[in-house]
Amino acid sequence: MGVGELVRRWRSRAGLTQEELAARAGLSVDGVGAVERGVHARPHPHTLRSLADALGLTDEERLELQSAARPSDDGRPGAGAGEGRRPHGGGLPAPTTPLVGREADLGRLLSLLGRQGQRLVTVTGPGGVGKTRLVTAAAAVLADGGSAVSVVELASLTDPGLVPATTALALGAAATGDDTVRSIAEHLAGQRRLVVVDNVEHVVDAAPFVAELLEACPGVTVLASSRTPLRLRGEAVLVLDPLGLSDLDDVDAVSSAPACRLLVERVRAVDPTFTLTAANAPVVADLCRRLGGLPLALELVAPRVRSLGLAEVARRLDQAWTWEGARDLPARQRTLDAALRWSHELLAPGEQRLLRWLAVFAGGFDVRAVEGLVDGPGVTGEDPAAPLERLVEHSLVVATPSTPAALSVRHSLLEPVRQFALRLLDESGETLDAQRAHAAYFRDLAVRAGDGLHREEQVGWLEVLDVETHNLRAAITRSLAAGLADVAVDTAWPLALHWWSAGLLDHVARWMEQALRMPLSDVSRVRALFCLAKMRHGVGDFAEASTALDEGTTLAATRGDLSARTHGTLLRGLVAFDAGDVARATALLEEAVDLGRDLDDDVLQSMAAVWLGTVLLDAGRPAAALELFDEGTRLARARGDRLVLNEAFLNRAGWALTSGRDDDAEAWFRQSAPLSLETQDHPDLAFALDGLAVVAARRERWERCATLLGAVGALRRTVGGRHYNYYVPDPALVRWARETARESLGEEGYRLARAAGEGLSPAEAVALAGDVTDVGRDGL
Template sequence: MSLSGVEAFGARLRRLRHAAGLTQELLAHSAGLSTNAVSQLERGLRRHPYPHTLGALADALGLDGAERAAFVARPAPPDSSAGSGSSSTLADGSPGADTSLIGRDDEAKSLVSRLTGVAGGRLLTLTGPGGVGKTRLAGDLAARMRSAFADGVVFVPLASLTDPSLVVPTIARAVGLREEAQTHPGELLSEHLRDKSLLLVLDNCEHLLAAAPRIAELLSVCPGLRILATSRSRLGVRGERAYPVEPLAVPEAGAATDVDRVSNAPAVQLFLARAQDADPEFALTPDNVEEIAEISRRLSGLPLALEVAAARVRFLGSTQLLARLDEVMGLRGARDLPERQRTLRATLDWSHDLLSSAEQVLFHRLAVFAGGFDLEAAEAVSAGGVLTPDVVLASLENLWEQALVRTAAVSGPAGVRYGMLEPVRQYALERLADSGEEDGARARHAAWYLTLAERVEPELSGSEQTGWLEVLEAEHGNFRAALAQTLRRTEDDTALRLAVALRLFWYVRGHLQEGRRWLQEALTACPSAAPPLRGAALEALGHIAVKQGDIAAAESSYAQALALARTSASTPATAAATGGLAVVALWTGAHERATQLSRQSIALWRQTDNASGLASALNAAGLVEIQRGRHRDAIVLLEEGLAVSKAAGDQGLTAAHLNKLGWCSLEDGHLDQAARSFGDALARFARLGEQWLAADCLDGLARVSLAQGRPTRAARLWGAADAQCVVIGATTLPLDPSVYECLTSRARDEMGEDAFAEAWAQGAALSPDRVLGEALAGIAIEGAE
């Protein structure tokens, strides 16, 4: 090769078209371009076609081998100094340069610093799944660094190559060299770049990893050369620095979906930009903001998926687009994208076809996990057939290398958690269904998570309950998937066992409506389950119904649970159902009946060795005595319950007793002691994630503040308490509604209606952390022991 001139691109295209016997119209149709585009290219009016345009033309012309490599090497721009020995600067023609880079400006600045700095390394590989925007980011980086390298930036598209041995010749042509029979292309390229200050951008390397050692050799002999590569996996050579390109941030689930908040999410910004390309009148409005936020979340912020979906918004509208999202993902995107990127499916097909057969099987089976998994779960659910545990580990590592599986560091014994982007998982699920293995994989998945739930359930009343609650929260998506699967099986009681095992988790973490629905569906799906199991489910339904303020439903559930408990002569079950009915009586104002039932429950629990059951009964009985105004009797019950709870290490019940003791202190006028008790309980509830009882602590602290002459603080705390109940779908009605109304009216009178409403709204808008900080300000508490 030499640095002599290269045949003008337009003339070359015309010559190849004639050789193929094609008109401009036929070539345009085969390549997915307009006839005008082909005409402009041949006439030299478009001198810098995109790499995907070159690939499409090469496909239509039937080019392969060296001829294809020569064709897809992008022509140098008019101001190229190739004739004087410099490489061409191609940043202005890099992919995506015609659209703004959204959501990655800080990221791009950091990467520019790495590529141009001394300590940044000379080979930087942008890794990530197909469609995450690696090529687009690389193009932007190339544009930003045009002036940072004396000999320019050269963008080399490699997607169309199938033979790793063509990588070096393709790079050589991209920098302006031409073949010489007597000299190996690698030697000429090394000699040419030895004294150059140049950035090479090698795009789409994942299927050409065998050429990575040649790239490393090139760096070793060319000290002024730096390489930016894009690949779904690392190149695997010494000196490489890998940078994982993450999907764009999406709006937080469960957060307020106002237009300003949602529009700040980069994923939504990209969706809107591409939607407005299709429909300039499209805008984010209060009517569609929730749908657009959910679309971006469902697509996991994956840029290609967002762009494909946004292109359909004019045709479908946001409502139908969300409803038909999976169908939309199979439709074609922009025609000027490479064929393998015109649909998300094609992009994932590309990645899938690079996997070994064992890796493909593992990829399919892992799709049954919803919301991530750890290594132990992956081995248990995925092993079988060709996948022995050691093969699972090795294959999982390669799926991670190929960016089809993601990792995240987590606390706890697992250390690392794995998962897939949701569009990738949906693709893998379809492949799993096609393989005929779906039923078996889902059955193993359900069995694993039933075992986990039943193993963890006893721990939720012990000293490690906070950590175990976090484990269950992390696996909540998998529990949902397991429940949905097992509800289809009416021949066994797996669904009901799983729902009962999760009931404490649902209580504490505020998944009230969801827990109630699963329990009801499981009871219906498992009509022949044993009485103790059905009774436990009914008792759980009663507990949730009380929190939701549905007292009639709670009474019905507890009554059925009591009947089943007596049938099976189970003392613990009888004690639990009796205690539940005591709480129902309390909420209906039947205080005498509540006292009688709560004392019966205590007596029954004393016959067992269940410390948490006894503590719960003592707590309920103490609350009954508080409502009756018998504070000394309440304190005796609550102090015993507190001692039992602490001995058992049950943080939730310890907090519940401290909360009730706070109410006793408040009623007796001991404001400082009340504040300490409420604050201690609140801190413990916050650690557990228990919001309903935390709201009761906030109500208590608000009443303390009002009694101390601080009505503004009281209004803010009441607002925060009300908001916490609303978030989890719990009742906001206190046990003493008339007293509550009197106190809030007093604060409103002291502050004025407008100031009270403003303070209430400010409290309601506080984040949980801010609520905790404000509520505990100035209170000296012991904290959890």
């Protein structure tokens, strides 16, 4: 039976007119009529797919339709998959658009296919990333080079048991049940052929058939596309990532980024007048970032630019899920929602639920966070590591080694996948449960980090907090939105030092102000007041900081909380000193030192000692100050607290510098610089480099001085807030060093030396700070 007769029969069964079938299939009425009349006896594969989808055909009926469209030995259609069919190209499609941004991936794939003995290569990646497009391009290159190529399309199948018959049909062999592999082997005897097997993921249980085929046909190489690997021996997997994005918004950067190139190319296809300019480049870059560099998403968005404009498309991007693409795309790829639902439906229930819950993470996650989120097998029905691994295999979760040695892995969701999962989470009614579990996990992490930030594991915790900042911020804002003010404060307070270093002083202050307007326990209220005070102090608002500290310290004393009272007294003294009230600062910090000793809290005791020493230096009492620095240094060194140790070093160095003890100052600054780098404390690093620049100027090493000052300028441009301004090197000395170096080198010489410093990374600046024996050779 021919294609036309089959389509008429199935259309009649469905009770559809030609017009209704055309509308469902996205085809013209004339096109459907031509198929039924036999004018197009061998329709294009996408036409067959569209008709099959519109008619709701079973797998067996789809196979029958494909068979009817295949030519017989004399070239007539409809011979089916019987014996004696001649070999053919298996329907290798001719792309209608150029391959953009995949040149390197195509080269990698061809290299794998050309590797000696490599007979199975699988291209994996998320839906819409362009797997089919890439394998088709590779097959076309090989076909142009004379290789025999056949394509087996599996997208329309749902029954893995029909994969052998579908493969035989594509290869021109007979489908003979259990003997299909032998039939194919006999048909291809002596031939070398590349078999492209497209869209395997939903029939991946047929993978053993692929293994049997490779074993029986030594001349066959299989190139598969699948959202998950086949897990067969000898399989080489090429993971296809989304197209590269642009970190910058200038025209040159945007025009060279693969994702942006694709979007621009596709926009130009519908609007040849479109030009990338300085005005629209940032919008193009932002669109590509928000769509995660996913080619399908970019293809779907591009046609809307002609009718809506870039700005309006960006504003309406949340509607992109349902925007339809070209009619010749498979139904599963005509919308972004359909593409992702196709992947979602391949998951087991526990995997689907885990995917939904993963959407609450912000900025990625690791396995421990997933375990903390779902609290054992309750959400997934099993150890969450297993379904997480399967989500990675299905290319719905991206796994990236977070260290060069791959000792740990960071996971993330592509932004389109995350938005899709968030919608599913909302539909499931589980959003609040997932957000509360997320907040609880990161509150506990913050509490552990708060203690670790003052001990030997300090650097490790600083690295963790740097990575988890987005999750911590999300946990706090969601807790406040849900009325869980205590949870928000318990998360924010232990990390006050981290927020300060990250330059998020205003953010945290606003969180604490919001929390203080809500019901809070006394403990949380004290913490919120202290946290608010630290942030306001950091931006120079000493009046508000003092008000919050006075209230918090009074409440702590009323409750008999000696630890909180000590902390509040310590902070009050520091704010008083920064506000210029040295006498009050001295009294408060002396009280804090005594309280810390009574409390036997080595953290508070060492901080109070160092800060009191700072005040005494300013008051002209260096001997007493140095004794306190010794006490603070001893306690900090014993527990591995580099931050407090660094404060003591910088205070000593600043005193030595103003006292004319250049050798001592240089030694202390040089000890401080690597500690600042290790703890990511760029403000302190800038102070150390300022001091070393003064030492260099006093020794008439003008180029070194200018280069160090250039490095200081680069560091300060990346830092927010005033930070630890209470031990800044004497500004007059720094100004003298700068002006003397400029006068000695001349304007151009000074500019060049300073520019060299501005180009240094923090690590390179620290290396320069420590380089005192070789400076004579390089002129610094």
